[in-house]
Amino acid sequence: MESKSKNFIYEIIDEDLKANKWGESTICTRFPPEPNGYLHIGHAKSICLNYGIARDYNGKFNLRFDDTNPEKEEQEYVDSIIEDVKWLGADFEDRILYGSDYFEQMYKWAVDLIKKGKAYVDDLNADEIRSSRGTLTEAGKESPFRNRSVEENLDLFERMRKGEFPNGSKTLRAKINMSSPNINLRDPIMYRIVHDEHHRQENKWCIYPTYDWAHGLEDAIEGITHSICTLEFENHRPLYDWFLDELGIHHAQQIEFARLNLTYTVMSKRKLLQLVKENYVDGWDDPRMPTVSGFRRRGYTPESIRNFAEIIGVAKRDALTDIALLEFAIRDDLNKHAQRVMAVLHPLKVVITNYSGEEELDGVNNPEDPSMGIRKIPFTNEIYIEQTDFMEEPPKGYHRLIPGGEVRLRYAYIIKCEEVIKNDKGEVTELRCTYDPDTRSGTGTSKKKVKGTIHWVSAKHTFEAEVRLYDRLFTVESPDSDKEKNFLDFMNPNSLEIIPNALIEPFAKNSKKGNRFQFERHGYFCVDTKFTSSEKLVFNRTVTLKDSWGKK
RNA sequence: UGCCCCGUAGUGUAAUUGGCAACACGUCUGACUCUGGAUCAGAAGACUUCAGGUUCGACCCCUGACGGGGCAGCCA
Numbered sequence: 001m002e003s004k005s006k007n008f009i010y011e012i013i014d015e016d017l018k019a020n021k022w023g024e025s026t027i028c029t030r031f032p033p034e035p036n037g038y039l040h041i042g043h044a045k046s047i048c049l050n051y052g053i054a055r056d057y058n059g060k061f062n063l064r065f066d067d068t069n070p071e072k073e074e075q076e077y078v079d080s081i082i083e084d085v086k087w088l089g090a091d092f093e094d095r096i097l098y099g100s101d102y103f104e105q106m107y108k109w110a111v112d113l114i115k116k117g118k119a120y121v122d123d124l125n126a127d128e129i130r131s132s133r134g135t136l137t138e139a140g141k142e143s144p145f146r147n148r149s150v151e152e153n154l155d156l157f158e159r160m161r162k163g164e165f166p167n168g169s170k171t172l173r174a175k176i177n178m179s180s181p182n183i184n185l186r187d188p189i190m191y192r193i194v195h196d197e198h199h200r201q202e203n204k205w206c207i208y209p210t211y212d213w214a215h216g217l218e219d220a221i222e223g224i225t226h227s228i229c230t231l232e233f234e235n236h237r238p239l240y241d242w243f244l245d246e247l248g249i250h251h252a253q254q255i256e257f258a259r260l261n262l263t264y265t266v267m268s269k270r271k272l273l274q275l276v277k278e279n280y281v282d283g284w285d286d287p288r289m290p291t292v293s294g295f296r297r298r299g300y301t302p303e304s305i306r307n308f309a310e311i312i313g314v315a316k317r318d319a320l321t322d323i324a325l326l327e328f329a330i331r332d333d334l335n336k337h338a339q340r341v342m343a344v345l346h347p348l349k350v351v352i353t354n355y356s357g358e359e360e361l362d363g364v365n366n367p368e369d370p371s372m373g374i375r376k377i378p379f380t381n382e383i384y385i386e387q388t389d390f391m392e393e394p395p396k397g398y399h400r401l402i403p404g405g406e407v408r409l410r411y412a413y414i415i416k417c418e419e420v421i422k423n424d425k426g427e428v429t430e431l432r433c434t435y436d437p438d439t440r441s442g443t444g445t446s447k448k449k450v451k452g453t454i455h456w457v458s459a460k461h462t463f464e465a466e467v468r469l470y471d472r473l474f475t476v477e478s479p480d481s482d483k484e485k486n487f488l489d490f491m492n493p494n495s496l497e498i499i500p501n502a503l504i505e506p507f508a509k510n511s512k513k514g515n516r517f518q519f520e521r522h523g524y525f526c527v528d529t530k531f532t533s534s535e536k537l538v539f540n541r542t543v544t545l546k547d548s549w550g551k552k
Numbered sequence: 553u554g555c556c557c558c559g560u561a562g563u564g565u566a567a568u569u570g571g572c573a574a575c576a577c578g579u580c581u582g583a584c585u586c587u588g589g590a591u592c593a594g595a596a597g598a599c600u601u602c603a604g605g606u607u608c609g610a611c612c613c614c615u616g617a618c619g620g621g622g623c624a625g626c627c628a
Contacts, residue, residue: 007565007566032628033628034627034628036627036628066628068627068628069627069628071627072627072628125626126625126626129625129626130624130625130626133624134624135553135554135624136553136554136555136623136624137553137554137555138553138554138624139554140624167626168626170626171626180555181554181555181556182554182555182556182623183554183555183623183624184623186624189625189626191626192626193626194626208626210625210626210627210628211627211628212628215628231557231558231621231622232621232622232623232628233622233628234556234557234622234623235555235556235557235622235623236623237556238556256557258558258621263563269628311564311565311576311577312564312565312576313564313565313566313576314565315558315564315565316557316558317557317558317559317620317621318557318558318620318621318622319563319564319565320563320564321563321564322562322563322564322577322578324563324577324578325563325564325576325577325578327577328576328577328578329577331589331590335589335590336590340587342587364586367585367587367589367590368590368591397588399588400588408586409586410586410587411586412586414586441586442586450586451588452586452588453585453586453587453588454587455587518587518589520587520589521587521588521589522587523589545587545588545589545590546588546589546590547588547589548588548589549588
C-alpha cells in the first residue's frame with residue numbers, strides 16, 4: 001500500500017491484517033448491484049472503492065448480482081451492468097456471480113434456523129405485520145403465530161416453497177425481539193411468497209429471500225472479507241451479525257460509507273427510471289444522465305471517472321460533491337489526449353479580399369503531446385468564423401475581431417476587418433477582411449502582435465455536422481431535497497441545445513463513433529454512438545473548456 | 553419522541569493516532585501563450601458547530617447541548 005493518505009476503510013483493513021483477522025485468506029471485496037436499473041456515477045464510486053481495495057491488497061473482487069426480487073429485475077439491466085463495470089476497468093476476472101444461485105443453500109440455512117427455534121412461519125398479512133411492528137418509540141407486538149412448533153414451521157415452510165400458498169399469505173420470520181429499539185431486529189422477514197418469473201431462475205422458486213436475509217449469506221458463501229456498503233445499512237448490521245452468528249458461518253466485516261451526491265443532478269435509481277420512463281431523456285444513456293452509460297456516451301473516459309473517485313475520497317459524513325470536481329477530472333484527461341480540431345458552431349462568413357488561391361497550413365494535433373503530430377488545414381479566401389468572435393461595439397477587454405481591428409486566424413494569418421455587411425434587419429451577415437501575407441503561422445516573419453486568436457474553417461472544405469450542447473439537467477444544486485417541490489419542477493428546459501449544421505474542419509470528417517476531439521476554444525466533443533449515421537456525424541459536447549472571459 | 557451514524561475554508565477530503573490545520577477542486581492576482589485552454593508563480597479563504605472537562609498541550613479523548621442524516625417495505 002502506497003497511497004499517501006488512506007481513507008478510514010483502508011485503515012480498518014490494515015488493522016485487520018495486522019491482527020491476522022483473516023488468517024491465510026486474501027482480502028475479498030464485491031460490488032453487489034441489484035439488476036433493476038442502470039449504474040450511475042455513485043455506483044462507479046463504489047466499484048472503484050471495492051475494486052481498488054482488492055487490487056491494492058492483491059485480493060479478489062467479485063461482481064455479484066443481488067437478484068432476490070423478481071418483480072423489479074431484468075436481464076437488460078444485468079447486461080448493462082456487466083458492460084459498465086468492465087468499461088470502468090474493474091477486473092472481476094470470471095466471477096460474474098448471482099445471489100439467486102445460492103437460493104438452495106439459503107433455504108437450507110433457513111431450515112437450520114427453524115430447527116433451532118429461531119425462525120417461524122407467520123400467517124399475518126403485510127398490513128398486520130406493519131401494524132404490529134410498533135413505531136420508532138413503541139415496542140411491537142408478537143405475532144400470534146410466533147410460537148408454532150418446529151415441526152409445524154418446517155412443514156409450512158416446505159409447503160410455501162412448493163407453492164401451496166398465494167402471494168403475501170405467509171412469510172418466514174426470524175424470531176428475535178419485537179421490542180428491540182432497532183426496528184430491524186423486530187422479527188424481520190426472511191422469505192416472502194412471490195409467484196413471479198425470475199430473470200434467471202425462471203419459475204423454479206416462488207419464495208424469495210429478502211435482502212436482509214440474503215445479503216450476509218451471499219458474502220459468507222463467497223468468502224468476502226470486507227463487505228462495503230452505504231450508510232443506510234448501518235442499522236442492519238446487527239441483524240446480519242445475528243444471522244451469521246446463529247448459523248455459525250463466515251462473517252464478513254461490513255463497513256459503511258457515504259454515498260455520492262452530485263450537484264445539479266439526482267442519484268436515485270427510482271428517479272432516474274422515472275426520467276427514462278416518462279421520456280424526459282432519451283434513455284438511460286442520455287448524455288445528460290449521471291449514469292455510467294450516460295457519461296460514456298457523453299465522452300467521459302473511464303480514467304477520468306476513476307480519477308474522480310480518487311479525488312473525492314471516502315468518508316462517513318453525507319456530502320454534496322460539486323460537479324466541478326468531475327469536470328476537472330475529465331478536462332484534465334482530455335486535455336492530455338484529445339485531438340484538436342477547429343469547428344464553427346454559429347458561422348459568420350468572412351471574405352478575405354486580397355487573398356487568392358488555396359494552401360494548406362499546419363495545425364498542431366495536441367500541444368500537450370508532440371507525439372500526436374501535425375495535420376494539414378486547408379485555407380482559402382472564404383472562411384467562416386464564430387459569430388461571437390466579432391463585435392461591432394465590443395465591451396472593454398474584448399480582444400477578438402472588431403471593425404478596423406486585427407485578429408490572428410489560428411494557424412493562418414492576421415486579418416483586418418475592413419467592412420461589415422448587414423441584411424435588411426441590420427444583422428451582420430458577412431465581413432470583408434484583408435490579410436497580412438507576412439504573418440503566416442510558423443514562418444516567424446511576423447513582427448505583429450495581436451491580442452486575439454480565433455478559430456475558423458474554410459468554406460470550401462468544411463463539412464456540416466450536428467452538434468449537441470449539453471447543460472446541467474437541473475437548475476438547482478440539489479433538486480431532490482426540496483420539501484415542497486418535486487425534483488421534476490427543477491428540470492432545466494435548456495439542458496440540450498442542438499446545432500443541426502455546425503461547420504467542422506475536414507480532418508474530423510471520417511471520425512468514428514466514440515472518437516473524441518477538442519474543438520478549439522469550445523470544449524471537448526465526441527462522436528455520438530446513438531444518432532450518428534452514415535449520412536451525418538453527431539457530436540456530443542462532453543464538457544466546455546474553462547472560460548475565464550465569458551463567465552456566466 | 554426511541555435507536556444508530558455524522559459535524560474541519562465555498563466544495564470534497566487530510567492531519568504520521570494528543571504536538572500550533574494540509575491537499576485537490578473552485579475563486580482572485582500576475583507571468584507566459586497563435587486555444588481568453590494548458591502551464592508557471594502567487595493570494596485570499598477555517599478561532600476544526602457550541603459549552604464545559606481531562607492534559608504542559610485537544611480537530612483528535614470524556615460529558616452535555618446544537619445541527620445534519622438514516623431507520624417503522626413481504627424494496628435494496
